[in-house]
Amino acid sequence: MQNAKNSIKGSITGSAPTTSEQNDQIQAIIDHIRMARKRNVAIQYLLPRTPDRVVVANRYREVGAEIRFHPGILVSDLRYTVIDNNYTVLGLPSSAGENQPTREGYVIPSEGLAQVFLRQFQSKWDEATAYDQYLKEVLSEIRTHNPAVSTELLSSQLQIQESEVKRILSLDEPASQSTGKQALVK
Numbered sequence: 522m523q524n525a526k527n528s529i530k531g532s533i534t535g536s537a538p539t540t541s542e543q544n545d546q547i548q549a550i551i552d553h554i555r556m557a558r559k560r561n562v563a564i565q566y567l568l569p570r571t572p573d574r575v576v577v578a579n580r581y582r583e584v585g586a587e588i589r590f591h592p593g594i595l596v597s598d599l600r601y602t603v604i605d606n607n608y609t610v611l612g613l614p615s616s617a618g619e620n621q622p623t624r625e626g627y628v629i630p631s632e633g634l635a636q637v638f639l640r641q642f643q644s645k646w647d648e649a650t651a652y653d654q655y656l657k658e659v660l661s662e663i664r665t666h667n668p669a670v671s672t673e674l675l676s677s678q679l680q681i682q683e684s685e686v687k688r689i690l691s692l693d694e695p696a697s698q699s700t701g702k703q704a705l706v707k
Contacts, residue, residue, distance in 0.1 A: 531602030535568035535577040558585035576680040589649035
């Protein structure tokens with residue numbers, strides 16, 4: 522990741538850290554994303570479409586990664602990242618299950634293999650839901666069942682900043698009430 526020159530595209534678990542070691546790993550990835558973005562590297566991550574992945578997705582998005590969610594990768598235990606269309610990093614969990622942390626990774630310098638994974642990535646990416654749209658759907662679903670829920674409680678439950686909850690909720694405002702809000706795209 523630190524040697525990427527053009528692009529990083531990956532299908533990752535995005536599981537929220539549950540130990541200090543996992544939190545340190547997430548922070549290291551965030552630092553690498555930040556440095557790569559300073560070099561104008563485009564970064565795209567696909568995560569399973571499930572609300573518990575929002576916390577990591579939010580942290581990666583905040584430092585410049587483009588995030589989308591796809592339901593089809595929820596049952597996959599293969600994690601991969603393609604760097605500069607030439608290198609594939611395969612990550613494997615220590616045991617079966619999508620919530621298992623990635624314990625082993627293999628870097629494979631093969632343009633042909635990278636193209637295989639890029640085709641799979643692009644197919645899922647095109648079908649996936651953009652971060653803003655997915656978080657809007659999650660918040661809308663929660664508010665359907667509890668219309669009076671506070672942004673503070675939403676923030677606490679989703680483990681994202683309250684300002685992010687408010688930003689997403691403001692996307693629901695009619696065009697006449699919002700000033701310069703961009704339309705959501707899939």
